Amino acid sequence: MADVGTTIRATGAVDCDVHNAVPRLSALFPYLPASWVDYCRETGVEGFDPAFYPPGAPLSARPGSRVGEGPPGSDPCVVRDHVLDGPGARYAVLNCLYAVSAVHNPDWAASMARALNDWQAAQWLAADPRFRASIVVSTRDPHAAAEEVARWAGRGFVQVLLPASTPAPLGQRVHWPIYAAAEAADLPVAVHPGVGSANPLSPVGWPSHYVEDYACAALTLQSQLTSMVAEGVFAAHPGLRVVLLESGVTWLPSLMWRFDKNWKALRREVPWVDRPPSQVIREHVLLSTTPLDAPPGLDHAWVDRFLTRLGSVEMLLHAGDYPHWHHGNAPTALLEQLSPAERELVLSGNAMRLYRLPEEAGWAQAD
Amino acid sequence: MADVGTTIRATGAVDCDVHNAVPRLSALFPYLPASWVDYCRETGVEGFDPAFYPPGAPLSARPGSRVGEGPPGSDPCVVRDHVLDGPGARYAVLNCLYAVSAVHNPDWAASMARALNDWQAAQWLAADPRFRASIVVSTRDPHAAAEEVARWAGRGFVQVLLPASTPAPLGQRVHWPIYAAAEAADLPVAVHPGVGSANPLSPVGWPSHYVEDYACAALTLQSQLTSMVAEGVFAAHPGLRVVLLESGVTWLPSLMWRFDKNWKALRREVPWVDRPPSQVIREHVLLSTTPLDAPPGLDHAWVDRFLTRLGSVEMLLHAGDYPHWHHGNAPTALLEQLSPAERELVLSGNAMRLYRLPEEAGWAQAD
Numbered sequence: 001m002a003d004v005g006t007t008i009r010a011t012g013a014v015d016c017d018v019h020n021a022v023p024r025l026s027a028l029f030p031y032l033p034a035s036w037v038d039y040c041r042e043t044g045v046e047g048f049d050p051a052f053y054p055p056g057a058p059l060s061a062r063p064g065s066r067v068g069e070g071p072p073g074s075d076p077c078v079v080r081d082h083v084l085d086g087p088g089a090r091y092a093v094l095n096c097l098y099a100v101s102a103v104h105n106p107d108w109a110a111s112m113a114r115a116l117n118d119w120q121a122a123q124w125l126a127a128d129p130r131f132r133a134s135i136v137v138s139t140r141d142p143h144a145a146a147e148e149v150a151r152w153a154g155r156g157f158v159q160v161l162l163p164a165s166t167p168a169p170l171g172q173r174v175h176w177p178i179y180a181a182a183e184a185a186d187l188p189v190a191v192h193p194g195v196g197s198a199n200p201l202s203p204v205g206w207p208s209h210y211v212e213d214y215a216c217a218a219l220t221l222q223s224q225l226t227s228m229v230a231e232g233v234f235a236a237h238p239g240l241r242v243v244l245l246e247s248g249v250t251w252l253p254s255l256m257w258r259f260d261k262n263w264k265a266l267r268r269e270v271p272w273v274d275r276p277p278s279q280v281i282r283e284h285v286l287l288s289t290t291p292l293d294a295p296p297g298l299d300h301a302w303v304d305r306f307l308t309r310l311g312s313v314e315m316l317l318h319a320g321d322y323p324h325w326h327h328g329n330a331p332t333a334l335l336e337q338l339s340p341a342e343r344e345l346v347l348s349g350n351a352m353r354l355y356r357l358p359e360e361a362g363w364a365q366a367d
Numbered sequence: 368m369a370d371v372g373t374t375i376r377a378t379g380a381v382d383c384d385v386h387n388a389v390p391r392l393s394a395l396f397p398y399l400p401a402s403w404v405d406y407c408r409e410t411g412v413e414g415f416d417p418a419f420y421p422p423g424a425p426l427s428a429r430p431g432s433r434v435g436e437g438p439p440g441s442d443p444c445v446v447r448d449h450v451l452d453g454p455g456a457r458y459a460v461l462n463c464l465y466a467v468s469a470v471h472n473p474d475w476a477a478s479m480a481r482a483l484n485d486w487q488a489a490q491w492l493a494a495d496p497r498f499r500a501s502i503v504v505s506t507r508d509p510h511a512a513a514e515e516v517a518r519w520a521g522r523g524f525v526q527v528l529l530p531a532s533t534p535a536p537l538g539q540r541v542h543w544p545i546y547a548a549a550e551a552a553d554l555p556v557a558v559h560p561g562v563g564s565a566n567p568l569s570p571v572g573w574p575s576h577y578v579e580d581y582a583c584a585a586l587t588l589q590s591q592l593t594s595m596v597a598e599g600v601f602a603a604h605p606g607l608r609v610v611l612l613e614s615g616v617t618w619l620p621s622l623m624w625r626f627d628k629n630w631k632a633l634r635r636e637v638p639w640v641d642r643p644p645s646q647v648i649r650e651h652v653l654l655s656t657t658p659l660d661a662p663p664g665l666d667h668a669w670v671d672r673f674l675t676r677l678g679s680v681e682m683l684l685h686a687g688d689y690p691h692w693h694h695g696n697a698p699t700a701l702l703e704q705l706s707p708a709e710r711e712l713v714l715s716g717n718a719m720r721l722y723r724l725p726e727e728a729g730w731a732q733a734d
Contacts, residue, residue, distance in 0.1 A: 168572045169579075199572050202590035205535045205565075211633040212536075212590075212597045215626040215644075219586045223569035223579075230579045250621040258615060258660040259582040266578040277582075293625040295676070305672070309662070 012090030014351035017245050017288050017319035018083050020094040020124055023070030031118035036111045048099040050194060065323035072323035076127040083322045084130050090348060091357055093158060094124055094133040095192055095245065101138045101163045102195050109138035113148055125156035129361040134161035134190055142174055146181035153185030158355040160187055163194035164220045171227030179237045188241040188354055191224055193217050221247040222255050232272035234284045241354060243286045246321055248293030253309035256281060282311040286354060288319035289331035303337035313342045317351050379457030381718035384612050384655050384686035385450050387461040387491055390437030398485035403478045415466040417561060432690035439690035443494040450689045451497050457715060458724055460525060461491055461500040462559055462612065468505045468530045469562050476505035480515055492523035496728040501528035501557055509541055513548035520552030525722040527554055530561035531587045538594030546604045555608035555721055558591055560584050588614040589622050599639035601651045608721060610653045613688055615660030620676035623648060649678040653721060655686035656698035670704035680709045684718050
């Protein structure tokens with residue numbers, strides 16, 4: 001642990017999954033059209049804090065992250081201390097999970113997304129040149145989402161953020177305007193567990209316990225990834241990269257083996273998938289390392305075999321998932337078993353290249 | 368291949384997943400109350416052949432299995448030739464996939480299940496002492512299902528068969544009468560991909576292509592297994608064994624790692640899960656080896672490491688999945704890499720013990 005802590009500080013890690021939070025709904029009002037502010041007030045809605053991760057549970061947030069009145073992660077100075085200055089990280093990519101995709105009214109959802117991004121630019125990107133952010137969009141109106149992507153590209157936003165739980169699979173054509181906009185802006189699309197779905201949490205209905213939702217979070221990502229490959233998202237958008245966040249990594253080899261075999265028999269159904277799905281995935285997909293779904297007691301041989309099964313260490317991105325707190329799932333166990341060159345890639349090299357981050361922190365702020 | 372073919376013949380394998388088919392709906396009429404026969408005729412329903420595996424596709428069925436007028440697998444003599452006499456197997460466990468669980472009317476569904484089991488006893492179990500069968504039940508009325516289990520226990524039926532796609536997760540309490548009956552009858556419960564669900568095929572809605580359904584079949588089993596463990600099915604029914612059929616095996620270690628870690632943090636939510644979920648799974652769950660979700664070019668070291676991750680070779684059951692035909696997914700690649708003792712367990716020992724099969728084929732037919 002101490003060694004890796006030193007390494008993180010030395011190499012200047014990029015933390016690819018930091019969750020900045022809206023302190024309260026009214027914090028967005030300065031960025032929201034008056035009609036929607038009125039609407040929020042008249043309906044008495046309290047906000048769109050994500051509910052999928054028990055917000056009130058003491059163990060949900062990193063010790064020390066609950067300061068001030070807002071939820072953990074809502075104070076830029078505290079977050080800066082905890083994710084940048086504390087560990088000596090080079091950059092932090094902010095993925096705000098405020099659940100605008102849970103708003104069913106597409107116009108309201110699009111306005112909330114715009115306000116949220118304005119707020120991120122003003123309150124977070126302006127606060128420290130080492131912060132980068134994901135453009136939050138609602139999937140309810142993909143054309144409005146595409147406009148929002150185009151509006152922010154290159155102004156400190158390095159990624160488009162989509163929720164993993166959507167009303168329809170993310171590969172389906174209705175979502176393609178978002179991918180076209182992301183590809184045109186040279187931005188990857190991240191998919192993070194989150195609520196925007198009309199569907200039960202599992203293909204067999206609603207489970208009874210949170211532990212089932214948690215243990216099966218990767219299943220949603222597997223469905224989304226399968227959909228994106230099968231529908232031809234990557235054939236139509238060859239420059240697109242997709243980042244799968246906070247759902248583990250060890251499930252992917254088994255899915256690729258199944259998918260490759262089934263594709264061999266059924267490829268005529270999806271002729272645009274012109275090479276094995278595993279190859280498409282290896283070219284277009286990256287995954288974050290927290291929480292790590294690995295057995296206890298990792299050794300070098302295990303990690304080496306896992307990387308062989310996965311296909312490339314260049315698919316992995318370091319992430320702290322601040323302020324969330326997954327006990328026993330820290331990525332340090334993985335990092336400790338990597339060679340120095342591999343560790344550098346996971347901690348920073350892969351992210352620096354993916355997000356086109358400059359060696360010296362900073363970005364050209366537009367007027 | 369040749370070596371293993373010899374081994375199968377020599378050891379007398381138990382084929383744990385053979386699909387006998389109903390030749391046509393009217394074949395069940397002799398076993399169905401007159402009122403339901405009238406109902407079938409009046410509504411013009413054509414039958415409940417499973418639709419999840421494209422029945423008309425030439426590649427769906429093993430070459431040579433399409434004989435006569437019924438669907439592949441509907442002639443007991445042909446099936447006997449192909450799965451018993453041909454490969455020299457000792458027993459074949461019949462899992463009839465006729466989709467009685469797709470019938471929403473619970474009384475009709477229960478009557479169809481009873482007729483189907485009567486038909487299996489008369490047409491299949493009576494045809495050869497090496498045939499064993501699963502008791503088909505509908506989950507729409509769990510008490511009727513429990514009665515059906517009790518009616519057949521010990522009369523050539525060695526298992527209860529449930530569809531993987533259900534309206535509610537299989538762990539939930541509504542289904543417990545079925546588990547109580549199975550445990551009382553000392554029968555395992557098998558879960559096989561199949562249609563009985565009101566839910567979309569994925570947690571993010573309906574996919575567009577069959578290849579997505581196929582590649583993601585294991586996700587449904589993962590949801591069901593997680594539900595059964597979390598709800599306490601095995602704590603309440605310590606003698607119960609569950610067999611997960613036709614959905615691969617390599618996804619299980621990653622799920623167990625996630626589940627164990629999340630359980631450590633959230634076990635107070637499910638206090639009846641009094642040891643790591645992986646331990647519960649290893650004690651109660653078996654999986655069939657076809658189709659095999661493994662990479663090409665298996666070697667002994669790979670198989671050895673997989674068995675270590677899985678926990679025990681005693682969790683694996685040999686299955687041919689006749690008459691289905693999964694190209695390139697035959698279990699021979701796995702069998703070839705096992706030691707002789709391991710191979711004997713997978714081919715027959717595990718199944719002989721699980722199903723309490725006598726060394727000499729036969730069973731006491733009740734009057």
